[in-house]
Amino acid sequence: MTKVLITGGCGFIGRHVAQELLDHGYEVRLYDALIDQVHGGTQVALPEGAEVVRGDMRDADRLRPALRGCDGVIHLAAEVGVGQSMYEIARYVGANDLGTAILLEAMLDHPVGRIVVASSMSVYGEGYYARPDGSLVETVRRRPADIKAGLWNPTDLAGEPLAPIATDERKRVDLASIYALTKYAQEREVLIFGEAYDVPAVALRLFNVFGAGQALSNPYTGVLANFASRLASGQRPTIFEDGEQRRDFVHVRDVARAFRLAYEKPEAAGELFNIGSGQAYTISGVARLLAGAMNLPHLGPEILHKSRSGDIRNCFADISKARALLGFEPGHRLEDSLTEFVDWVRGEAVIDRGAEMRRELEAKGLVS
Numbered sequence: 001m002t003k004v005l006i007t008g009g010c011g012f013i014g015r016h017v018a019q020e021l022l023d024h025g026y027e028v029r030l031y032d033a034l035i036d037q038v039h040g041g042t043q044v045a046l047p048e049g050a051e052v053v054r055g056d057m058r059d060a061d062r063l064r065p066a067l068r069g070c071d072g073v074i075h076l077a078a079e080v081g082v083g084q085s086m087y088e089i090a091r092y093v094g095a096n097d098l099g100t101a102i103l104l105e106a107m108l109d110h111p112v113g114r115i116v117v118a119s120s121m122s123v124y125g126e127g128y129y130a131r132p133d134g135s136l137v138e139t140v141r142r143r144p145a146d147i148k149a150g151l152w153n154p155t156d157l158a159g160e161p162l163a164p165i166a167t168d169e170r171k172r173v174d175l176a177s178i179y180a181l182t183k184y185a186q187e188r189e190v191l192i193f194g195e196a197y198d199v200p201a202v203a204l205r206l207f208n209v210f211g212a213g214q215a216l217s218n219p220y221t222g223v224l225a226n227f228a229s230r231l232a233s234g235q236r237p238t239i240f241e242d243g244e245q246r247r248d249f250v251h252v253r254d255v256a257r258a259f260r261l262a263y264e265k266p267e268a269a270g271e272l273f274n275i276g277s278g279q280a281y282t283i284s285g286v287a288r289l290l291a292g293a294m295n296l297p298h299l300g301p302e303i304l305h306k307s308r309s310g311d312i313r314n315c316f317a318d319i320s321k322a323r324a325l326l327g328f329e330p331g332h333r334l335e336d337s338l339t340e341f342v343d344w345v346r347g348e349a350v351i352d353r354g355a356e357m358r359r360e361l362e363a364k365g366l367v368s
């Protein structure tokens with residue numbers, strides 16, 4: 001039977017990937033440091049049949065034996081907060097980049113048949129835009145002075161408005177946060193290693209993943225989980241800028257399937273893929289949808305009209321490549337999945353730490 005080591009396997013996506021692989025006849029070993037910010041000392045319900053090794057990615061002496069007997073690796077372990085990465089720089093670079101380096105060195109002594117790494121849409125920076133005449137603008141960066149002045153939407157050099165359009169994998173990378181930098185490093189480290197040592201390697205650039213099991217008390221990540229924590233505590237979700245920024249929300253079970261397909265499909269080797277829903281949602285629209293699903297429509301979003309350093313305005317996925325090469329098709333639309341998500345939230349102990357996160361970012365001068 002094929003055995004896969006899933007790093008970060010006790011996390012939100014890791015547990016779903018583990019379940020997906022177990023359901024398809026694999027054995028899984030989860031390697032995870034169970035960091036406090038994600039797990040908060042609580043007991044994590046893991047899929048039945050999963051083996052667990054507790055350890056940090058940077059601890060080679062723990063990681064090397066964990067690789068023994070594994071045929072492949074799905075590498076998910078990472079620190080995941082964009083805002084937090086802007087001041088806990090050593091923590092992010094250490095866990096994500098050095099952690100990946102330690103894993104790859106360990107794989108020199110314990111060769112595996114395939115590795116799939118979780119990268120992120122954050123490597124793109126802003127997504128693609130189109131000019132009024134329909135021509136493509138590949139790289140857009142908002143000027144800090146414009147953002148400060150509340151001019152949230154990118155324009156071309158003549159000040160003409162640009163329309164966001166779906167982004168595919170050909171877009172040039174534009175790193176706007178330390179988190180994005182570490183995700184790009186993880187992706188490149190794995191693909192370079194795969195090519196050099198002839199290990200089939202695949203990188204999945206995940207868009208905004210949502211679903212049951214996302215850490216509700218980690219305010220640094222997970223838009224939907226953050227909004228749910230606010231609403232469940234009787235608070236309005238807070239939103240930076242004007243709430244009209246657009247993102248792509250993809251269900252965690254679809255993401256788990258994408259990892260299995262990336263692990264299995266021979267034609268995926270050496271490639272990177274966008275994994276999203278292919279749909280764009282405004283952030284304020286998502287807050288309203290969720291408030292409705294939680295029967296709290298009076299708790300509409302509080303629009304801060306402030307910006308957070310490292311945030312981008314719009315990015316949503318063109319998933320044609322994943323469709324063509326992986327046979328990936330998203331099966332769960334956000335609108336149809338909220339009841340299940342809300343049922344799960346109702347059974348959880350929620351601690352809303354959103355205000356704490358905002359105070360921390362403000363104290364560091366990262367909100368303006």
Ligand SMILES: NC(=O)c1ccc[n+]([C@@H]2O[C@H](COP(=O)([O-])OP(=O)(O)OC[C@H]3O[C@@H](n4cnc5c(N)ncnc54)[C@H](O)[C@@H]3O)[C@@H](O)[C@H]2O)c1
Pocket residue numbers: 007008009010011012013014031032033034035038055056057058075076077078079080095096099118119120121183205206207208209210214215222
């Ligand atoms: N959730 C999303 O929307 C999203 C989007 C893009 C990319 N990703 C990527 O997907 C992966 C999984 O994300 P998630 O949402 O499940 O996050 P998560 O925080 O729920 O899971 C990450 C897991 O990694 C573990 N971990 C962190 N640092 C570690 C270290 N140094 N050593 C060992 N284990 C460590 C944590 O304990 C946690 O269990 C990450 O690589 C993340 O960057 C997630």
